[in-house]
Structures are given as structure tokens and as C-alpha cells.
Amino acid sequence: MDELTLLRETRIDVTPPDQSALDRGRAALLHAAATEQAAQPRRVPARPKLRWAVGMSLAAAAVVTGLVATSIVGFGTTDSAVASVLHESAEAAIRTTDPVVGPGQYLRIDTTAVNSTTTAGNDGDTSYLTIATDSLFIPANQGDEWVWARGAAKPYATFGTASEAAAAKAPAGTAELVRAAGGAFYAGSPRSGPTEAETWPTEPRALLAAIRDETAGQGVSSDDEALTYIIDTLSRNPMPAETRSALYEAAALIPDVEIQDDRATLNGRTGVAIGRTEGKANTRQEMIVDPSTGDFIGQRRVLLSPESGMPAGTTTTWTSSSTTVSDTAPEGGTPNGAMDDEGCVVTGVSEFQC
Structure with missing residues (x-):
């Protein structure tokens, strides 16, 4: 079950958005979080890892649902999607261990x-x-x-x-x-x-x-x-x-x-x-x-x-x-x-x- 599906189930009266809207919503939220972290100069390794909290409040759920329903007002859909993918890739690169080459290898x-x-x-x-x-x-x-x-x-x-x-x-x-x-x-x-x-x-x-x-x-x-x-x-x-x-x-x-x-x-x-x-x-x-x-x-x-x-x-x-x-x-x-x-x-x- 993806994150937005979990959030939607907290409100059964909300009409389920289509997949493209879900993708845009997730991208926008990730972009917003990444932008907040990027406000101050810092070295990449010090960047805190972005994680979803399973126990989000209903208020937070309503915010996400609103973003999805309004087609992400205030965000450039393509730009936020690119930022989300590249930020996610950057975070994964830091978490991934580079190959270790031993003596003679x-x-x-x-x-x-x-x-x-x-x-x-x-x-x-x-x-x-x-x-x-x-x-x-x-x-x-x-x-x-x-x-x-x-x-x-x-x-x-x-x-x-x-x-x-x-x-x-x-x-x-x-x-x-x-x-x-x-x-x-x-x-x-x-x-x-x-x-x-x-x-x-x-x-x-x-x-x-x-x-x-x-x-x-x-x-x-x-x-x-x-x-x-x-x-x-x-x-x-x-x-x-x-x-x-x-x-x-x-x-x-x-x-x-x-x-x-x-x-x-x-x-x-x-x-x-x-x-x-x-x-x-x-x-x-x-x-x-x-x-x-x-x-x-x-x-x-x-x-x-x-x-x-x-x-x-x-x-x-x-x-x-x-x-x-x-x-x-x-x-x-x-x-x-x-x-x-x-x-x-x-x-x-x-x-x-x-």
C-alpha cells in the first residue's frame, strides 16, 4: 500500500484521485520537504534522511488530500517531479555503500x-x-x-x-x-x-x-x-x-x-x-x-x-x-x-x- 492510499483511507468520503494525481501529489510533498531542508547551505552528507511517518495526523492527511484534489496548486508539476526524483536519487546515493576494492583487486x-x-x-x-x-x-x-x-x-x-x-x-x-x-x-x-x-x-x-x-x-x-x-x-x-x-x-x-x-x-x-x-x-x-x-x-x-x-x-x-x-x-x-x-x-x- 502506498503512502497516499493509506492517507486516503482515513476519509472514506473523498473521491479517489487518478494515478497521475497521486504521482503529482507525492512529488509535490517530497519537493516541499526537500526545499525546506535546502534553505540553508550544507554539505550533502549532513542532509537528514526524508522519511514518511506512518502515524501522520488527520490534519496532515487532509493537507495531502487537498493537494491531490487541487492538482498541486502553487507547484510546477514537472519541476517538482524532477526535484523529487533527483533528491530521492541523491539521498539513495549517500545511503549506498561504494564498492570496496581490496588489495590485489x-x-x-x-x-x-x-x-x-x-x-x-x-x-x-x-x-x-x-x-x-x-x-x-x-x-x-x-x-x-x-x-x-x-x-x-x-x-x-x-x-x-x-x-x-x-x-x-x-x-x-x-x-x-x-x-x-x-x-x-x-x-x-x-x-x-x-x-x-x-x-x-x-x-x-x-x-x-x-x-x-x-x-x-x-x-x-x-x-x-x-x-x-x-x-x-x-x-x-x-x-x-x-x-x-x-x-x-x-x-x-x-x-x-x-x-x-x-x-x-x-x-x-x-x-x-x-x-x-x-x-x-x-x-x-x-x-x-x-x-x-x-x-x-x-x-x-x-x-x-x-x-x-x-x-x-x-x-x-x-x-x-x-x-x-x-x-x-x-x-x-x-x-x-x-x-x-x-x-x-x-x-x-x-x-x-x-
């Missing part, structure tokens, strides 16, 4: 990624989608050797005859096994230690302000770029629970962020898709989260209107990842993978001459 991150490729043809541009999977093994001592098993990209979806022909002509992808101390793959900088996002404030408004400063002047709009930064950061596993929680709360403050699908399935995992439509970019970008665990399931971009042979509604890119602890990592590999196989010479940070 690895944090294993398996990622599946789909991307679009566009080619020019006599009849205009045409596109197709490719898919690739990879596994990253991060040692308990992050200064030790990281291992990255990168799968070859292969065609995933096409859109008509021209698209099929372009996909068939595409060069075969290359699988790689890369190994480097501190995760300094491809002559890059070591990846061990805290990320930039982990050094930023965890109070949501301060964090969003820092993100806006970091992305100023980029992208098609400041709001789109802020959400892009948050999604990209969440996609870079591993992300500590405190940082993940703060990023969820910051995303809830971005204008026009809405719930796009309350049962979105991505690579076999289901969560809530929260996103923002950006007409200038002809896309809607979404992040999929699991409010019950605080997990970031993945991200996707969806076309608003036809483009380069792809119909409106096409998911042009998506990524999904899962994290486990592994006792072993693949043997072999070199710091620069295929670059080493081809005899390329390092000329600078992440730069090669082949």
Missing part, C-alpha cells in the same frame, strides 16, 4: 556505447549507428597499472538503403588492450587521485554556479552545457557517492529539465529518464537514474527532427555502464594500444606521429 567498469557516424553522399548526408563495449580495470592502488580492454566498434543500426551501404563500407573497428600505470593511457596524464568535480562544492547551488563558470561560452546554451557537463561527469566512473549526490541535486536546479520517461530501459536496466530539450541543437539529452539506489544508469541523446537520414525520435548516442569488483585483470597490453602496434611515436601529451 580491481574496480571493473563495463561500458556499452552507441554513437552515430555521418558520411556525405551524392544524395546528401547519411548516417548509421555503431556499438562498442569495453572494460576498464582500476587497481586498488590507483598508482599501479590500469588495464583497458576496448572492443571494436561495429554497425548497430541503419536507416534505409544508403545508410546500409555506408555502414557496409565502413572500415572494421580495432580492438585494443591498453595498460598503463595510473591510467595514463595514450601518453596522457595519470588518472589516479580525485577528479576536478570531487574538489568542487557539494552545496547544489554553489556546485551549479561552479559548473556554469567552467562551461561559460561553450555549447548552444548555458543550460544545455551545464546539463551536458553533469551527465559527462556522472558517466566518468568511478564517481564517489557524495559527488554523485551533489550532481543530481545541481541538475534539478537547471531550468526546463523534465521527466521524459518514468520507466526508461537502457541496455537492460530500467530507471527514470530526466532530460532537457534544446531546440538549437535539435536534440534532447537525458540521463537515466535509479532513484531507489542512486545509481547513474547511463545517458542518451534523441533527435527532435529528421537529420542526416535519421528520423525524428532516433537515439543517436547512448552509453550505459555497470561496476563490479574483480580479482583479476587481462594480461598483456601496452600504454598506447593500437598506436604502439602501428609503430606510432609519442610527440606530446596524447599526441602521436604515425
